[in-house]
Amino acid sequence: MALIITDECINCDVCEPECPNGAISQGDEIYVIQADLCTECVGHYETSQCVEVCPVDCIITDPDNTENEEQLRAKYERITSENG
Known part of the structure; x- marks a missing residue:
C-alpha cells in the first residue's frame, strides 16, 4: 500500500527528507505522497520512516492504493533501477 498524509498535517517538514524515494513533497496546503x-x-528500511518521525500521526495507509509486500518490493526495484 502506498501511504497518504491526512489533513491533520501541520507542515512540520520532518517527513520529506526522510523519504528515500523522494515520494513526499509540499502540496497546496499540506505535504503529499x-x-x-x-x-x-520496503527495500530501504524495516519501517516507514515518514510514519516514524511524524509528530501528529497523520500518515496512514491509502485504502485506494493497496499493494502487498511483493508489489512494494517490485516498485522499489523499478525505482532504484531507474535512478541508478
Whole structure:
C-alpha cells in the first residue's frame, strides 16, 4: 500500500527528507505522497520512516492504493533501477 498524509498535517517538514524515494513533497496546503514512488520504505528500511518521525500521526495507509509486500518490493526495484 502506498501511504497518504491526512489533513491533520501541520507542515512540520520532518517527513520529506526522510523519504528515500523522494515520494513526499509540499502540496497546496499540506505535504503529499506520490503513490507511484511510495514503497513504504520496503527495500530501504524495516519501517516507514515518514510514519516514524511524524509528530501528529497523520500518515496512514491509502485504502485506494493497496499493494502487498511483493508489489512494494517490485516498485522499489523499478525505482532504484531507474535512478541508478
